[in-house]
Amino acid sequence: MAWKRVQPKIDPNSQSVIDPYSHWALGPGLQDFRLPSVEEQSVPVLLRRKTEAWDEKAWALWRNAAEDPDMPERPPRDAEPFDVRFLSLTKTRRLIEDRKFHRFFETLERFTLGPPLPSSSVVPHGYKKARPLQSPSPGVTQDTVIIGIIDDGIPFAHERFRKADGTTRVEYVWVQHGTADNVPVDFDNGFEIPKVDIDNLLATCRQGDFIDEDEIYRRAGVADFTLDGRRSLAWRASHGAHVMDLACGWDPAKAPDWRIICVQLPTAITADSSGASLAPYAVKALEYIRDRAWAIAGPGQSLPVVVNFSYGLLAGPHDGTHAIELDFDDILREHNAIPGNKPMRVVIPSGNSHLARAHATVQFQAAGSHATLPLRMLPDDLTPSFVEIWLPPAAVAGNRVELTIATPQGDVSPPLEENDSHFLRYEVGGKALCEARYHFFPAPTGRGMFLISLQPTMRLESEKSPVPNDPVAPAGLWNLTLKNLGLSSHEPIEAWVQRDDAPVGYPRRGRQAYFDVPSYEVYGHDGRPLEEDDPGYPVKRAGSINAIATGRDTIVIGGLMRKELRPPAYSAGGPVTAPAGATSPHRSGPDALTVSDDSLVQSGVLAAGTRSGSVIAMNGTSVAAPLITRWIARELADGRPGNREAVWKLAGGKELNLPPSKPSPERGGAGRAPLPPVRPGKIER
Template identity: 35%
Template sequence: MSLKWYSDPKPEQFKNPAAAFRLNALDDLLTSPDQPSADEIWWLAALEFGTNKDGSPRSLEEFMDWIPSQFIDQLFVPPEYYYPDSLLETETNSVTVVAQRALLNLINQVDSDAPVSMLDLGGVASPDMLRYFRDGPELNLRHIHEQLPEGAAVIAVIDSGIAVGHNLFRKRGSGTALDKTRVAFLWNMDGATTPSSPPQHWFRSGIDTLLALNMHEDHLDEATFYAQIGLIDWPRHGLNPVAHRISHGTHVMGLAAGLEPKDADLLDKRPIIAVQLPTNLVRDVSGANMSPAIKQALQFIRRAAKRFTIGLTSNRPPVVVNFSFGDFSGPHDGTGKMAEVLGKGFKSSSTNIRAVVLPSGNGNLSRCHAQVDLTARYPRADLNWRVQPEDLTVSSVEIWLPKSAAVPPVGSISLSVDHPAIAHSVTVECVPGAKAHLTAKDGTKIGHVSFTGPLHPTLRSRFTISIRPTAAADRIVALAPAGVWRLTLELGQSADDLRLEAWIARDETLPGFPDFGRQSYFDNSDYVRFYRPGVAVSPFDLPALIGKPLSYDPADPGLVRRAGTISGFACASAPAVLAGIVQPDRTIAAYSSGGPTDNPDRMGPDASATTDDSPVLAGVLSAGSNSGSLVAMRGTSVAAPQAVRWIAAELRPSKHDGRTLIRDMATSHPKLPEVRAGKGHMNVDPPFGSQRRPRPEA
């Protein structure tokens, strides 16, 4: 008898396994009568080019030369990379593109010779977005030159639902009406791109013209104004945040830059750059789709910021950027894609961006983080991942190994995934590229599990579990079962002890948005949600009342942790990160996330600001969508813009960056542990509604 030896093919390893799953495993959810082929779908993507072997940076030009001829029609690069302003240093070591999946799959393979070190997948490109990338006109800012007075600072806001016509963002012209805007530049990324549509880019002169056209008896016809500027467009969008009573971006920008006529000395010193994100992008709260658009937004802010000078000098005013978004997933060490994008937001020699300010996140009680220590004595651990019914989105978990450039030895760690409603459990070993499909009992593929080795810049291996939605509103498709998925981590017999960190991707429906995601969470029985007699609570949770929700891990916390739930966006070293506190006794808000992180330069947030006026008066007041209105909103999203407002006033006389400034001015307090509140409370009040909140003596 003769024997034949066959070598197993090398497993296909993707730089971004979650992107590979979304590109290739959801065809029935992505196709429709209007879009019959998933191969023809256009995706928004961010590409990082990395470096050559000699250390020199790779570039967009190298990438364009590399693209195989059969794929050249499957990619478009936006116009800003081809029509830079004369002073613009275009960042060509990374780029945002729209592309089709055949090319993206090729780029995403670890063994590909593409000059791309990392791919981050955004959402499906809308027809308007595709037209902008394919046919967008040159954005020419060279004719604009804004002279600002001494002491000025530019405030930039990236958000959704920004009512730029609110009276807090206007000033008086020659008469009594507030008919002049303080918004010097606006990019409505959600705008249409047809020839008959309002433009996406607006400058001060164009906004002033619209204000004048819609001003009647010193009052602005806001409905018509927003329709003409493209921020309300009912034929195109079923959801227009600016049309709601409260809109996230308006509230945030009000706290960061809103001024009343009585603030006359500041009206010309705080010009605004606003970037309105696409609504469909914001709807997906996982953050997985975000980085391509944020790279574009920061590029626009850098370009616009160069059009300002102090008087007739060549000196540029400082720029402070607010981005009040967060997520749960990522490595939490500063090397995640969004953390890197935001951390590099002000690395430019010719702009004066001095701070990017972020919230710490609202996931402290979300049960989306687990810490697993595997030892020779306890070599196995089970995580119960509860996926909710009626979830219209993909759910996913990442389990990160410790930092190491080396792949763990084969057999040192494995992950098994099981659920009563699937055909069989699957086990994936720590072999780069190893993966297994999760299948229903009828054989339908409903998810996958994969292992990825260490890749630059995050030199950490990870397991990724992704499953399909548990519901579909408008079609019959394969669905994943809801309920508890058992994730079993097991150490090999001769393996060294390991500490693993697991994070569930954020997945919920935002207030005011149509039903979308429902947040999954870890549901281990040893997680103590509420105080009961006998639980050794943290001293920061005292006094402990029976039934009180605990906002700190008890002395024996189990696998699922509150610690380490800080937003994955907020883990880089450079940005300033704000937590939230409740007045009047200055306790940390129960939802406010904290560290530690795996970045040695960041324990947690840098400082904290007021996010609730009292335990019964939730939130703080700021601009509603309509002029003259103030509404309350809570969350660490409202802490960040208060810091932006303060930093803008302090940067000019200081040579420090914004993060250093707020850490230096924060006031420590016995109820504010540094891992949750940073250096302490910023002793500044929200700018509006002071009658709502009596304050203790400082």
């Protein structure tokens, strides 16, 4: 067993553009990246250009790589600054490794992979089996608002999303996985369920006078047990059901004209949060909601739109330049800048990682000094783990920091330098258990990052493998040591462990790794979790905000306990890192706080389960965000802007009548806004 330095096979220019997770996913982590027991798989590729217009030679190379005859021969002038295409694993590797695509990568800012789908979920190139766009329901008025939901387990047949006449308020559902039979117009994967089909299912799937929602979901292909994959709607509760009720659920007799557009993310995205990017799917989801909102409004018209995206990551630049943040901001700015367009807003939670010990800050006082971050890898972890160590921007290229890694057995790596063209690999029996590489993200990020990738600490071997033979990383402490060669005391290094926990309703596969520094105190003398940091400790609760919640144009919401009027211990906040070239960050933390728990002892808030009449409690900043989404929908319906400034004003106004225990701006933004519960208080818990 030994560490070794490895020279990458690919072109250095391409390497600087390709998301570093891709090298692990297509290399030592391939067996965890691929879908199990699926022969043909397609990988979504999200790319972002440097320039406003496509370079013609780069477009030709991209068209050649995609092998899609539906792509025009010449680059479209009105193309988005980003693009998403599905490629086979073989084509993806060829695109990355073949030097003939050098010119293509020269024109890119970012190249990101997402987890694969079965090829049966993707339209074959040259064969657009997409149905014509179904006409939306008529009768759009000045009170009509579009609410978009991007989530998992979307209960589109639920009574809380129907009108008084029994028809649905859900205009469109895009299921991003599943057989590609009714692919949405202008998209490449999954299938679409329009309002006309939902109304038909509501009318025909009945047992006497009662609507059979199980039959509806089975016929629609989202809860069919004859098909592979997880069926979130077959369970009592789902994340999407709860969030959707809080954002736009109503008693049918009282429902306003809020039209709903839903996107069901692939279950592989929701099930595995350990580093594979959800960016391609999330960006296309927001595009879909925007496009369908335009279709509902009609030619030359516009409707106000508010979208709830209650997902989060732990690791990232935290400066507003994550791939999702950049593309979301582009979509919002482009839409809102068109004269005559009514506002479009996106709401995101601040995250639940305040106590996760997944964030550390290192500041050196002198050259030659060292700092060690002990990474605790837990046993029984069935998924890969990742750590990102972000360096401050550099005025000139050079080596300011060195990283060495010691395994739990004491094997110490050679140093990995800033701007190092090699990467480190730890092998046992010829199998890679860990890799560490330096990656520089070009503008607008303009910063370097060390990425440490680790195999799972346990695997479930097949019956045909009596002797375990798949690579497994040892559990225990992996010591990550940073040596200062040229950083000043005013240039902090930020480190984050990537999210690796189980979402609501999913079986636990990952176990969250964390920084296990002995000096970090978890509990106070009263036995309660400590929520404030000691300035002398490198592991920080502050700065643990959701890595996709630091954009400029999205609205970010943290949690609040209704009775105690303070944030729950898990609600994460800033500070946010200043972008390269800026003297200060563009936000300090979330925009505001609203209710995520009824009280310290009554965790969560009440909202819908997956079936009509059911109510469950669920907590987290993911259930605070849709309350603000609901409030924004009312603002938009009344012709008010419903933007970040409006949320600040709401919180500031509410604070005037609350006890003087307002959280800091980094933790609580503009303040606390305890909005009323969506479900009536007569429901006892």
